[in-house]
Amino acid sequence: MTQDQINLAIANPKMSARDVNVFYGEKQAIKRVSIDVDMDNVTAFIGPSGCGKSTFLRTLNRMNDTVASARVEGEITLDGEDIYATSMDVVQLRARVGMVFQKPNPFPKSIYENIAYGPRIHGLAASKADMDVVVEKSLRRAGLWEEVKDRLHDSGTALSGGQQQRLCIGRAIAVEPEVILMDEPCSALDPIATAKIEELIHELRGRYAIVIVTHNMQQAARVSQRTAFFHLGELVEYGVTSDIFTNPRQERTKDYITGRYG
C-alpha cells in the first residue's frame, strides 16, 4: 500500500507538506512525509517517543532553524506559499504559525507583559488602551481572564502549571496567528489542568488551525478530528480520528493503538 492511499485528502489545506525529509547532521529524523492540515479540524500527531512527531511539528514554523545541525528538504506551504522559500520572512511566518511548548515557558515578567510581548514586537496595538483590549481578549480566549484579571501585574511564573500553560496559549493567540502548533502541551500538567487545556482546544477549534503533538492516545481521541500516526520518522497513517482508533488500516497503527509498543 503506498502512502497516498493511507493519506487523507483535504480539499483546502491550510498547511501542506510534500516529501519532507529532516536531517540532524547525518541522521535522518523525518522520511518523506506528506500531509495536509486543514482549518476546521484539530489535527493530532501521535506515535512512540523518538518517532519524529515533534521534529516534524517544529518544521511547520521553522523552529528547527535554531538547531544548527538541522536540515529540511521537501516543500511545506502555508496557504500555498512555500515557507522555506528565501523570500519567506521567518519572523512573519512565526507570527502566523504560533507555538505552545511541552513545558510552560512564561517569561519572567508580569501576566500582562507576557501577553503584550507579541503584540508589542509586531506593533499590533497603537496605544495603551488598545493593548489592554488585546490582553483581555487573549486572556479570555485562553480561558484565563476570570482567574487573573485582578492580578495582571503579578509575575507570570507565579501561576500554577496549568495556568502558565494557558498563559502561553494566550500569549500565542495575542499575535493573531492562523495556525497554533502545540508540542505535548499537557505532558507537564496534572489531570485537571489537562482537562482545562483540552476544553480550551475545543473552544479554539475553527478559529485557528490547531496541530497538537501528544503521547497520550486518549487525548488525541478526545481533542482531535484528524490523527496522523508517526513511526520511525515516517508518516504511517493519516485519517479521521475515529477511523484511526477504531479501524486502522495499517498493521503498525493497529499495534500501536492496541498498546503492542509505545
Add this chain to the structure above:
Amino acid sequence: MTGPAILLLLAGLGAIAWVSARARAMRLQAVARTTGRRDAVHSLPGYHGWYVALWTLLPAALFLVVWANVAPSLVTQAVLADPAAQALPLDDFSRSAILGEARAIATGMQAGAFNPASQALVEPYARALDKFGLAGAILALVLAFAGGAYAFTRIRPDFRARTRVERLVMALLLVASLLAIVTTVGIVASLLWESFRFFSMVNPIDFLFGTKWSPQSAAMGYGNEDAFGAIPLFWGTIFIGAIIAMIVAIPLGLMSAVYLTQYASPTVRRWMKPTLEMLAGVPTVVYGYFAALTIAPALRDFAVMMGISGASSESALAAGLVMGVMIIPFVSSMADDSIAAVPQSMRDGSLAMGATTSETIKRVLIPAALPGVVGGVLLAVSRAIGETMIVVMAAGLAANLTLNPFSSVTTVTTQIVQLLTGDQEFDSAKTLAAFALGLVLFIITLLLNIVALRVVKKYREAYE
C-alpha cells in the same frame, strides 16, 4: 644538628615505620588466611603502614614547629645567663643590637663584629645554639620513636587502621583549610590594629570626610590636621575604577557575551572565548605600562589639541580606560554564564512568537540575566578599585578632587604604595595612614563581594 638533616632523618624514620608496619600487617594477614577467615584482618597492610608512619611523623613534626618558636628565646636566655653577658649595656636597644650581631656571627651570616662587645658573646651564642639544636633534634627523634613504637604495638588483626587513617587525613585537610582562614583573620586583625593606632592620632571624621590629602606635610612636622583627608583618594578610586572603567567594561563585556552566547557559531565561540579570557591573564604591570607609555601621552596630546585645560601626562582617563579593558573578561564571563543560564525554553518561546534574535536578547534574555550581570559588574568593580599597578603607573600621585578625566588623580591603592615604599618609620601617622586606607578598601570590597554574591545566588535559585 641542622634543620634539613633532622627533617631528612624524620622522613627516613617515617619510611622505615611504613615499611615495617606494612610487613608486620602482611604477616598477620597471612596467618589469618591460613585460619580461613576472610574478615580476620580488618585493614589492608598499607593502612597499617600509613597509620604507624603518621604516628611517627606527626608528633615529631608538631614538636619541631613548637620548638622552632620557643628555641630562640631559650638560646637568648642561656646567653644572657653567661658571665660574658654581664658587661652588656642595660638599655634594650643596644642590648638587642649586640645580641643580634653576635647571633649573626655565630650562625655564620656575618664574618666579623663591628662592635667589640658582640665578639665576646659569639662563643656563648654558638654554644647555646649547639646545645638547644641538639636538644631539639634528640627530643624530636625520641618523639618519633615513641609515637612509632606506640602505633606499632597496636597492629593487630582487628585493629581498624583504615578508619584511623581516614580520620587523620580528615584532620590534615581541616588544618590545611583552617590555615587560609587564620591567615585572613590575621591580616584583618593587623589592619584593624594599625588603623586603630592611626585613628588615635588622626580623627576618623577628618580622615573619612576631609578633602585635603598631604601626608608629606604631616611627616615634615606641620601637624596632622588637614593632612589626612581621604576624600580625594576615594573619589579618584571611584572615578577610575567604578566610573570610567565600567563605562568601558560594561557595554563591551555585555555585548561580547551576547555575541558569544547568541550569535557566534560553535567554532568561533571555541576560539574567541579563551582569547577574550586571556585578557585576564595579562599581568597588570603590563597593562600599567601600556596605560602610562601609550595611552596617557596620546590622551594628553588629544586634550591639548582640543584645548581642554588641566590635561596631564598622567590621567584618570588613561588609567580608567585600560582598567576597563582589563575588566572586560570579568564582566563578559559573568554575563555569559548568566545568559547561558536562562533556559532555552525562554528563547524558544520568544522566537516562536516571531521575535528576532536581537528582540529576544533585549526583551527576554537580558532582563532574565540581569541579576547575574549586576552581580558580575559588582565583582568587577570590587576588582577594579582594588587594582593597583595600572593606577600607580598611569593615574598619578596628585590628590586632586576633580571631574576632569584628563587631569591627574590618585587612588587609595596608589597612596598605600606611596606611603609604604622605601624606608619608613612605623610609628608615624603618615605610615599608619596606609593601614587605615587599606582597611577602608577592604571593607568596601568585602561589602561589594557580599552583595554581588547574594544577588547572583538569589537569581540562580529563580530557575531551579
